[in-house]
Amino acid sequence: MTRKLPALSTDNRAFWQGxxxxxxxxxxxxxxxxxxxxxxxxxPRCLASDVASRAVSGAGTVVTYTVNHQPWRSDLKDPYVVAIVELPEQAGLRFVTNIVGTPPGEVFIGMPVRVRFEQHDDVWLPLFERAA
Structure with a gap:
């Protein structure tokens, strides 16, 4: 699948290249x-500018998800799972990602997952798969 890649900046480079x-x-x-x-x-909480990236565990939990069946582009393989994953480092630390390596019908809310990176050029997309 061809993915639209983010524009790298000083602020987001550590996230996309970690x-x-x-x-x-x-x-x-x-x-x-x-x-x-x-x-x-x-x-965004206290407006301080003393911020930096830190490595986290790479573990997570599926908070919610949807299964997309619409082939929006010819190179998209359907169905695929779009999920919100919460990281254990902090309540409410969530982001949108894809769940890969698990059939869409087997994904569930509360499913433990772990990060798996997919490299495209100089970007490593953080996708998640079911944890062992």
């Missing part, structure tokens, strides 16, 4: 000790 080192990296605020996503130059 997979080169096998790390899922999330932005963290030193002032209020909170992780946040998407990456930004200031903390």
């Amino acid at each position: 997979g080169a080192d096998g790390e899922l990296r999330m932005h963290h605020c030193e002032a209020c000790a909170q992780f946040f996503h998407p990456p930004a130059p200031v903390c």
Whole structure:
């Protein structure tokens, strides 16, 4: 599948390229000790600018998901799962991703998952698969 890749910036480069080192990296605020996503130059909680990326475990839990059956483009393989995954490092630390390696009918809310990176050019997309 051809994916639309993000434009890399100073703020998001660590997130999109952490997979080169096998790390899922999330932005963290030193002032209020909170992780946040998407990456930004200031903390959305306390507005401090002392933020940087940190590696997290790469584990997660499916909070919700949908199965897409519509082939929006000819190169999209349907069906595929779009999910919101929450990371254990902090309640509410969530982001949108795809669940891969598991048939869509076997995905469920509460399913434990782990990150798996898919490289495209200089971007490593953090996708998730069912945890063993």
